[in-house]
Amino acid sequence: MATPGFPLPLRNALAELALAAGEDDDAAAALGWLAAPADAPPPAAAARLAAVHLIDPGGRALLPVHAPHAAAVAAHASRALRAAAAFRRGPAGVDIVRACRVAAALWNERLFFEVHEVLEAVWKTAAGATRQALQGVIQIAVAYHHLMHGNRRGARSLLVEGRSRLASVPATTLPALDVAALLAATAPWEAALARHETPADEPPPLALAAPMPRGRA
Numbered sequence: 001m002a003t004p005g006f007p008l009p010l011r012n013a014l015a016e017l018a019l020a021a022g023e024d025d026d027a028a029a030a031l032g033w034l035a036a037p038a039d040a041p042p043p044a045a046a047a048r049l050a051a052v053h054l055i056d057p058g059g060r061a062l063l064p065v066h067a068p069h070a071a072a073v074a075a076h077a078s079r080a081l082r083a084a085a086a087f088r089r090g091p092a093g094v095d096i097v098r099a100c101r102v103a104a105a106l107w108n109e110r111l112f113f114e115v116h117e118v119l120e121a122v123w124k125t126a127a128g129a130t131r132q133a134l135q136g137v138i139q140i141a142v143a144y145h146h147l148m149h150g151n152r153r154g155a156r157s158l159l160v161e162g163r164s165r166l167a168s169v170p171a172t173t174l175p176a177l178d179v180a181a182l183l184a185a186t187a188p189w190e191a192a193l194a195r196h197e198t199p200a201d202e203p204p205p206l207a208l209a210a211p212m213p214r215g216r217a
Helices: 008-020 025-035 043-051 067-088 095-107 112-123 128-148 152-167 179-194
Strands: none
Touching (some): 008 025, 008 067, 008 112, 025 043, 025 067, 067 095, 095 128, 112 128, 128 179, 152 179
8 A cells, every 4th residue: 555655846736736626627637638648738737737847838748857756647647637527526515515525536536635735724714623523534634645655653643633533523513524434434444553554455435425305404
């Protein structure tokens, strides 16, 4: 499961495109070119790629500093495109609901750093149980990010703390997400990490909550 991480400038540039692609066609086109860079990127995509310093203005290839990571960038961009497509298939929602829907789409493509970024933006202004629940999901996402890069010790502490935060608030605190399912699915991971083991399974999905039947509050 462990893989090398991207250098920070590359990681942040890819995250910026991934977070925008759910609603921004130019960002999605930029990711599409990164996923399969056969020819020069379309002009709008090229402008986005240059803005995040992945290519030179008017360039036709990744900057030399990023070129050694081209294969990993292509795989990452493909996952980000699938996440954007998943988000676009449903109602966007607003504020925290929208952020949770984006987070679920990114999580299910194992883009855990991006999950942190999108949820942190709404966590900063949240309060009470909502803030606690958001921080719990963020910490669990970062735990899986650490696991993907071989940091089992850091992953364990974050997973324990994140699950504890989520368990301390009602499961309906984040109505867009199935928090109960996330707690159940991550319990075996916490137990395995406590035994100094890393499960061979893929990280569990982050499911959206089932819509509440009409007429019920």
